[in-house]
Amino acid sequence: MSNREKHDRMANAIRALAMDAVEAAKSGHPGMPMGMADVATVLFGKVLKFDPTDPHWPDRDRFILSAGHGSMLIYALLYLTGYEGMTLDDLKNFRQLGSRTPGHPEYGHTVGIETTTGPLGQGLANSVGFALAERMLAAQFGGDLVDHHTYVICGDGCLMEGLSEEAIEIAGRQKLNKLIVFWDDNHITIDGSTALSVATDQLARFEASGWDATRVDGHDPDAILAAIERAKTSDKPSLIACRTTIGYGAPNKGGTNGVHGAPLGAAEIAAARAFLNWEYEPFVIPSDVLDAWRLAGLRSRQAHKAWLERLKAADLEKRGEFERRVRGDLPSRTSDVVAGVIAKARADGGAVATRKSSEIVLEALTAALPEMLGGSADLTHSNNTKTKATSVYVEPPKYDGRYMNWGIREHGMAAAMNGIALHGGFIPYGGTFLVFSDYCRPSIRLAALMGVRVVYVFTHDSIGVGEDGPTHQPVEQIAALRAIPNLLVFRPCDTVETAEAWKLALEHKTGPSVLALTRQNLPLLRTDAGTERCLTARGAYELVAASGEAKVSLFASGSEVSLAMAAREQLQAQGVPTRVVSVPSFELFLNQPDESRKQVVGKAPVKIAIEAAIRQGWDAIVGSDAAFVGMHGFGASGPAPEVFAHFGITVEGVVATALSRLKS
Numbered sequence: 001m002s003n004r005e006k007h008d009r010m011a012n013a014i015r016a017l018a019m020d021a022v023e024a025a026k027s028g029h030p031g032m033p034m035g036m037a038d039v040a041t042v043l044f045g046k047v048l049k050f051d052p053t054d055p056h057w058p059d060r061d062r063f064i065l066s067a068g069h070g071s072m073l074i075y076a077l078l079y080l081t082g083y084e085g086m087t088l089d090d091l092k093n094f095r096q097l098g099s100r101t102p103g104h105p106e107y108g109h110t111v112g113i114e115t116t117t118g119p120l121g122q123g124l125a126n127s128v129g130f131a132l133a134e135r136m137l138a139a140q141f142g143g144d145l146v147d148h149h150t151y152v153i154c155g156d157g158c159l160m161e162g163l164s165e166e167a168i169e170i171a172g173r174q175k176l177n178k179l180i181v182f183w184d185d186n187h188i189t190i191d192g193s194t195a196l197s198v199a200t201d202q203l204a205r206f207e208a209s210g211w212d213a214t215r216v217d218g219h220d221p222d223a224i225l226a227a228i229e230r231a232k233t234s235d236k237p238s239l240i241a242c243r244t245t246i247g248y249g250a251p252n253k254g255g256t257n258g259v260h261g262a263p264l265g266a267a268e269i270a271a272a273r274a275f276l277n278w279e280y281e282p283f284v285i286p287s288d289v290l291d292a293w294r295l296a297g298l299r300s301r302q303a304h305k306a307w308l309e310r311l312k313a314a315d316l317e318k319r320g321e322f323e324r325r326v327r328g329d330l331p332s333r334t335s336d337v338v339a340g341v342i343a344k345a346r347a348d349g350g351a352v353a354t355r356k357s358s359e360i361v362l363e364a365l366t367a368a369l370p371e372m373l374g375g376s377a378d379l380t381h382s383n384n385t386k387t388k389a390t391s392v393y394v395e396p397p398k399y400d401g402r403y404m405n406w407g408i409r410e411h412g413m414a415a416a417m418n419g420i421a422l423h424g425g426f427i428p429y430g431g432t433f434l435v436f437s438d439y440c441r442p443s444i445r446l447a448a449l450m451g452v453r454v455v456y457v458f459t460h461d462s463i464g465v466g467e468d469g470p471t472h473q474p475v476e477q478i479a480a481l482r483a484i485p486n487l488l489v490f491r492p493c494d495t496v497e498t499a500e501a502w503k504l505a506l507e508h509k510t511g512p513s514v515l516a517l518t519r520q521n522l523p524l525l526r527t528d529a530g531t532e533r534c535l536t537a538r539g540a541y542e543l544v545a546a547s548g549e550a551k552v553s554l555f556a557s558g559s560e561v562s563l564a565m566a567a568r569e570q571l572q573a574q575g576v577p578t579r580v581v582s583v584p585s586f587e588l589f590l591n592q593p594d595e596s597r598k599q600v601v602g603k604a605p606v607k608i609a610i611e612a613a614i615r616q617g618w619d620a621i622v623g624s625d626a627a628f629v630g631m632h633g634f635g636a637s638g639p640a641p642e643v644f645a646h647f648g649i650t651v652e653g654v655v656a657t658a659l660s661r662l663k664s
């Protein structure tokens with residue numbers, strides 16, 4: 001059999017499995033896997049460094065299917081190359097509840113999936129983080145241990161999404177030459193021809209951002225291989241535009257949007273089998289083809305062994321540290337570092353903005369944790385994210401810095417941070433204003449869905465922003481973030497809570513965390529020195545008890561906790577026993593056992609929640625009959641104290657609310 005025949009049979013196995021699985025599921029996307037089968041066969045058959053027996057081998061090449069709707073492409077490849085976690089039965093169960101072959105590839109759910117994709121553009125933007133992490137880890141541990149490529153398949157949709165622009169610019173600026181992107185240039189999206197919606201010269205676009213860009217016939221294996229070999233020698237990231245026919249092999253529907261996202265149907269499948277010379281029953285892979293694929297799966301065995309030898313031969317300390325970094329375990333000193341910050345904050349006293357508190361904590365943490373990678377979307381000096389330890393920028397060609405200037409690209413930053421965290425070896429944190437968390441939201445959601453450790457430093461967390469006005473004053477963002485499952489949202493009230501929140505965020509290995517921090521100064525409230533308790537871990541706790549049986553419970557987060565404390569003073573002075581509950585994290589509180597929650601909520605007849613944001617979410621804690629002092633609409637431009645007064649978020653406002661509730 002000629003090489004070309006062998007290639008065709010291997011590629012046709014992918015095509016057949018894609019059409020059969022989509023047909024069995026009565027849903028799915030056969031067009032993309034059929035169209036990109038040739039590219040995938042060259043990549044997995046000849047180029048990609050991977051070992052199906054160890055999907056977590058740290059120095060494997062990464063493959064990211066940004067066009068996640070074509071999930072059958074990767075599932076077919078995982079089966080064919082011999083991953084234990086992917087069987088023919090899994091393919092037959094495509095898209096079924098509980099299967100290992102969900103509609104779109106899900107990280108952590110299916111072996112061999114590097115990142116969850118489906119929301120178009122995310123995978124491509126994640127890949128920038130992967131490629132960056134590879135360069136940075138290589139800078140810290142050497143090319144002996146870290147030397148791999150990141151390959152991406154993306155579609156027209158990925159390139160149309162605005163996120164792709166941010167990702168492309170970051171990759172070009174960072175000269176990520178080990179990032180190689182295949183664009184499935186098939187001229188088709190769901191609604192029809194790409195000409196309906198795009199007139200961009202994509203090659204020129206990539207080149208303008210510092211990439212190499214080339215075009216190949218995506219059905220010519222020799223041309224594809226040659227393009228990859230060229231890309232590997234480039235000093236820039238590479239785009240390989242692969243001109244393909246969507247649904248290649250389906251003689252009537254191929255090349256049309258009819259094959260994008262629907263089963264081909266029995267007649268077209270029969271016609272495709274005839275066209276492709278594929279005479280086998282559904283889900284049957286002839287042994288010559290399976291053998292060829294399994295051999296491809298063994299291709300990197302030797303490289304893997306050699307890598308293990310190099311790891312074994314490495315200096316013991318370096319090896320231990322590399323393994324710790326890859327596992328994502330924190331150094332044992334982390335707790336002591338945080339305790340040290342807290343002790344010093346108590347000794348220093350004084351009022352500081354929690355963004356400054358965060359900087360103080362970060363100074364200590366980044367010095368102790370080399371895996372922490374800082375950054376900001378051009379708001380470094382507002383977010384207070386840069387420290388002495390992270391003062392050097394990540395820069396080609398050395399990549400030994402620890403701080404990313406992401407530019408004004410919040411979405412690109414958040415998506416790349418997902419890639420960095422998924423790659424392993426780093427804990428990325430990145431800053432912007434809380435109001436612009438909306439620009440990061442699709443990637444935050446995916447971080448939470450995947451359960452990866454990324455920390456968002458969102459400062460300027462309320463109308464306390466002041467003069468910048470309602471465009472910059474978040475009111476609904478905290479509630480919106482609290483709505484994302486598996487995302488911890490912290491709104492600390494002082495330096496102690498901020499330190500505790502950072503500790504909890506770092507320990508939260510299975511999900512992202514948000515720190516919502518103030519621009520304005522806040523007094524130190526947690527003066528409970530001598531105790532080792534991390535009260536923030538409870539999500540909410542009684543900060544001060546009432547003198548006497550509590551008539552009023554004040555619940556507050558962040559900057560409003562000090563306001564609650566001042567209101568309590570006045571109420572107590574007027575003979576109204578009042579307690580204050582600090583609520584730094586809804587999620588952690590709602591996870592507490594019923595009994596402890598009841599205790600914290602207490603039995604005071606009047607409950608008031610205070611937060612300079614909308615009420616949504618508070619009812620789950622204080623009940624819908626409680627009063628709320630906060631925001632009911634957008635903010636206003638003016639000096640912060642005047643804006644707070646304008647909206648009635650004041651000590652007097654809280655006291656008046658309490659007194660009127662007590663009377664009624």
Ligand SMILES: Cc1ncc(C[n+]2csc(CCOP(=O)(O)OP(=O)(O)O)c2C)c(N)n1
Nearest residue numbers: 032069118119120155156157188189190260
């Ligand atoms: C952010 C986002 N918007 C919309 C969709 C729905 N969607 C899935 S595939 C697709 C068309 C993608 O076209 P293309 O990338 O050319 O894929 P192809 O038709 O070649 O398979 C759309 C709109 C999505 N998955 N993600």
